Amino acid sequence: MSILSLPVILLTTALFVGFLAMFWSRDDGNLPPREPGRLLVGNVDIKTDAAMLFDLQKKHGDLITLKVFGQTIIVVCGYNTIKEVLVKHGESTSAHTTSFGFSEYFELSGIFGASGTKWRNQRKFGHETFRSIDSGSNNLESRVLEELPDVFQEIDKMKGTPFDVSRLIKTSHYNIISSLLFGQRFAHDDATLTRLVDLLDEVNKIVPEQLALNFMEWLKYVPGDPFKVRRRRFLVDEIFKIVEKSVDEHKETLENPKSDDFIHSFLQEQGKRKLNKESLEGFADRDILILGYTLYFTSAPVVDVLYWFILYLMHNQDVVVRMRKEIQENVGTNKPVTMADQEKLPYCRAVMYEVLRMCFTKVNLSPTHTFSEDLTVNGYTLPKGAWLMAALCTVNLDPNIFPEPEKFKPERFINENGQLFGY
Known part of the structure; x- marks a missing residue:
């Protein structure tokens, strides 16, 4: 068998599996109206712009069923229906889907990747930590105000000439996140901050290119890395190295911390759990790297x-x-x-x-959220396991x-x- 035939075999196998999945997957007869799709791939070509979503709402009502490679997706429209699904039934719709990125790069850890006990522990810790930081003298507002002089200085350098403000915004924003995470901010021309902005910028551009992997993870094995799986791995590891360097520095000053920040609080929590012989689930050394990355990525x-x-x-x-x-x-x-x-x-x-x-x-x-149990809304069944998208x-x-x-x-x-x- 030639090497060139391997992608053909993989593609054929995947299409066959996808074809079976579309017919074998649960298809409750009381689902909301379904938008017709293409054979095998379903509604993969649906554009999520306002015009398309309003057309779907006008055609089907506030609840619409889509199918993408066998995955059921419930699109929820309209104020009253969105409120009922996300607020009234919040307990049943608060779970989130396991996206390719969080399973591939973050071992299902971090606020947006974890679930169950790990998620609850990390969420509780994050909430309490930021509330504690924000109650001190060096709160979030003070960190933002501390950033402003550098912003104005960079603008003054332009002497009134047009310039692309996007780089300045990214640098300033990630610098504030660094202050919360590391307990220190950087000069705008600092090599670490510049490197961090470049890495995060490239990651954020790659993520949309990997959407298909949420439905067909096997595509990551296609030769040539067309979905930039290996490239994103490199970028994530480089960001981890920046966070890890600060973690190592914090460990050296744990008894006499230089600042009140997220890493210091994490290491204190980790030490307390070790002392009390409690579970370190969600608080292992790897978890702080993932949580640190998550602070940057999810703030985009x-x-x-x-x-x-x-x-x-x-x-x-x-x-x-x-x-x-x-x-x-x-x-x-x-x-x-x-x-x-x-x-x-x-x-x-x-x-x-x-x-x-x-x-x-x-x-x-x-x-994207997901339904943790069957719900009945507007007379339709919203099935457990379906994805939920609020328009x-x-x-x-x-x-x-x-x-x-x-x-x-x-x-x-x-x-x-x-x-x-x-x-």
Whole structure:
């Protein structure tokens, strides 16, 4: 057998297995209306843009069934139905799918990769740790404010000429995460920070290219590494090395810590468990590397929100003028705006609400959840094991909730008394 015939055999085998899976997988007769798909692959060609999701909602209602390589996916649309599924039945829909990345690179650890006892332990630890850090003098807000002078300095270097702000945003954001994780921030030209930004940037570009591996993991064996499985492995290991270097430094100063940070808290928890002879599940040496990476990787959507925030302000100068006026009149310009000032700045907060509404319209499907038991919603059965995707655009662009939803109008969140309110 020639080497060239191997991919053909693998592909043929996978298609055959996929064909059987589509017919052998559970297909409850009371599923929500199903969108017709292609033979073998199902609805793999469905685009998750707003226009397509609104068409599906108009055609089928708030609940739609898709099939992708035999996997049942329930798309949930509309405010009331999304609220019922994710809030009323939150206990049954809080589980998440096991994506290729978390099984391949992170041994199903980390807040978004673990499950069961490990997930509960790590989630509880993370919540308590960040609450403790945020209650101290060196809280999250102070770490953000500490970053601002370098941001302004980098902008001043441009002397008013156009420049790509994306690199500056990424550098500043990951520097704040580094401060929380390592207890230290870096100069913007520091080699470690520069390397970290480059690594994370490339990882975030690779992840969408590996979506098919969530359905057909065998594709990672295709010669030539077309899905960049080995390349991502290298990038992840390089990020682990950066985190591991800081962990080793923290171990040397564990008795007299230099700062209150995530790694220090993890090592303290690990030591306490060892002393009490408790299980180290979720708190082994490898877990801190994965948790550290997770802090960087899962915070990437914040960077996207900042991009949109800048874009909308650039194209709505009247909003900028009104925000500046509100800050000048209620806070002044002699000190930075802080969280303590937010009650004085209802319009500025309304702008943030509107940016979130608009930018999460671009990210139409929320992170994938899965059903841990059968549910009955709107007369349909949502089966255990099916994936759940919430079509957020069907809420954020619903004219019955947000009149003229395509327009950027922060004042929609301000009442007649000039006070901020939510929908």
